[in-house]
Amino acid sequence: MTEVNRMDDPIIPGSPDEVNLLDAEVQECPYPAYDVLREEAPVWQDPITGFYVVTRYADIRAILMDTENFTNERKDNRGVLDEGRAQRMRDLYESKGWLPAPTLAGRDDPNHKQMRAMFDVAFRAGKIKDLDPFVENLAYKLMDDFIDEGECEWVRQFAVPLPLLTIGKQMGAKEEDIWQIKAWTDAWVQRLGMMQTEDEERWSVEQEIEAQHYFQPIFERLRKQPDDTLLSDLVNNEIPEWGRKLNDNELHSEMMADTFVGGSETTTNAIAHGIMLLGRNRPVWEQLKSDPDKYLRNLCEEVVRLEGPVQGLFRSAAKDVELHGVTIPAGALINIRYAAANRDPRHFECPNDINLERKNAGSHVGFGSGIHHCLGAPLARRELYWSFKAFTDRIDDFELKEGNAFRHHPNFCLRPMKELHISFDKKKA
Numbered sequence: 089m090t091e092v093n094r095m096d097d098p099i100i101p102g103s104p105d106e107v108n109l110l111d112a113e114v115q116e117c118p119y120p121a122y123d124v125l126r127e128e129a130p131v132w133q134d135p136i137t138g139f140y141v142v143t144r145y146a147d148i149r150a151i152l153m154d155t156e157n158f159t160n161e162r163k164d165n166r167g168v169l170d171e172g173r174a175q176r177m178r179d180l181y182e183s184k185g186w187l188p189a190p191t192l193a194g195r196d197d198p199n200h201k202q203m204r205a206m207f208d209v210a211f212r213a214g215k216i217k218d219l220d221p222f223v224e225n226l227a228y229k230l231m232d233d234f235i236d237e238g239e240c241e242w243v244r245q246f247a248v249p250l251p252l253l254t255i256g257k258q259m260g261a262k263e264e265d266i267w268q269i270k271a272w273t274d275a276w277v278q279r280l281g282m283m284q285t286e287d288e289e290r291w292s293v294e295q296e297i298e299a300q301h302y303f304q305p306i307f308e309r310l311r312k313q314p315d316d317t318l319l320s321d322l323v324n325n326e327i328p329e330w331g332r333k334l335n336d337n338e339l340h341s342e343m344m345a346d347t348f349v350g351g352s353e354t355t356t357n358a359i360a361h362g363i364m365l366l367g368r369n370r371p372v373w374e375q376l377k378s379d380p381d382k383y384l385r386n387l388c389e390e391v392v393r394l395e396g397p398v399q400g401l402f403r404s405a406a407k408d409v410e411l412h413g414v415t416i417p418a419g420a421l422i423n424i425r426y427a428a429a430n431r432d433p434r435h436f437e438c439p440n441d442i443n444l445e446r447k448n449a450g451s452h453v454g455f456g457s458g459i460h461h462c463l464g465a466p467l468a469r470r471e472l473y474w475s476f477k478a479f480t481d482r483i484d485d486f487e488l489k490e491g492n493a494f495r496h497h498p499n500f501c502l503r504p505m506k507e508l509h510i511s512f513d514k515k516k517a
Contacts, residue, residue: 104129107132109121110137115499130142137423140416141422155197158405159403160404177290180294180297181297185297185340186340188340189338193350202329205327209321211463216470219257219470220470223250223467226249226474228481231478231483242509250475251471259343273348275291276296280349281501282500304336307323307336310323318347353504354468355468357502362391362472364488376480380476380481385469390446390449396452397502397503398501398502398503400426401423402422402423403422403424404421406418426454426456430453482514484515486511486512488510
């Protein structure tokens with residue numbers, strides 16, 4: 089039986105009533121569903137989850153900037169769907185590991201601002217500049233590892249290791265442990281995606297608890313022997329307004345959400361999709377090759393806009409809010425679909441096309457906006473830049489190999505590509 093490639097044969101809903109964002113086949117190419125919602129139901133209450141899904145660019149920008157009416161402090165998304173199941177997972181954390189505390193992204197000011205100050209030091213412009221040579225050298229090393237083979241599986245051989253090794257360096261992780269950490273974060277991402285059975289979710293939680301027991305001795309060592317890593321800063325720096333350092337529950341939460349997943353998984357998704365987009369848009373590839381210095385930065389923005397590594401995240405209504413004639417009650421969960429906003433024709437001309445000369449490409453909301461704008465965005469942009477720069481420097485021409493299914497891991501929030509096989513001709517010295 090031939091596997092259907094939903095990117096070429098997407099499910100196109102006839103109306104909002106036919107939209108199911110938890111359908112794995114819809115998630116293979118969700119953009120037709122977004123089009124229907126954006127045009128016919130820009131504020132749509134999902135009958136399965138109860139979430140209020142918002143899809144228009146202007147509305148999402150307004151929500152991200154409005155901290156009075158929309159809050160990041162909310163109930164666990166899974167708890168909204170099945171509180172009994174969510175409690176069983178919490179019990180598992182508490183009996184075998186550490187119950188994750190709210191992440192940086194799950195806090196409001198002033199609590200959020202006070203905690204974020206620690207991360208801002210690590211991700212300030214000077215730190216990113218210092219890290220840039222490492223990212224550059226790593227990009228070319230990874231390319232050179234397979235360049236003589238004439239083919240590669242781009243996701244595992246490049247898109248995964250580049251950001252993973254970079255955040256690993258910041259966190260002081262041993263290189264030989266990186267792929268084990270990747271396995272743990274993959275399990276976490278699958279749980280985030282809200283498309284698991286209860287047995288599958290239990291497995292994900294057990295994987296995270298295994299990771300917790302790996303990191304806990306590292307926390308304890310760093311408390312006795314601090315070093316110059318980001319993790320040492322997180323372990324040892326006191327938040328003045330709190331009068332204390334992060335506790336173990338908070339540290340374990342940050343290890344998954346805001347460091348290894350936030351610092352690698354989303355960038356991996358963008359690096360993978362960037363090469364896919366170039367392979368499926370040959371004139372754009374030729375244009376990029378004609379003048380990489382001119383077009384590389386816009387390519388990075390267009391990739392994040394068109395194939396958002398984060399498809400959508402959440403806010404909660406702090407009070408009753410009316411939007412497009414729909415009353416969103418206080419406490420309701422709002423799913424802000426970044427990827428739908430980034431293809432809104434009201435803001436982007438010909439939004440489904442990749443355009444290396446697009447004037448407003450950088451205005452996408454792929455990194456969020458407002459006080460919760462992704463703190464790792466400057467580093468992610470440098471990782472994307474050096475990934476595609478190394479690719480254009482080392483490869484004369486390439487093609488997507490026959491048999492690519494372009495399939496994604498089922499996920500409500502992220503867009504992780506499973507694999508991408510390419511063949512290429514390397515540039516002559």
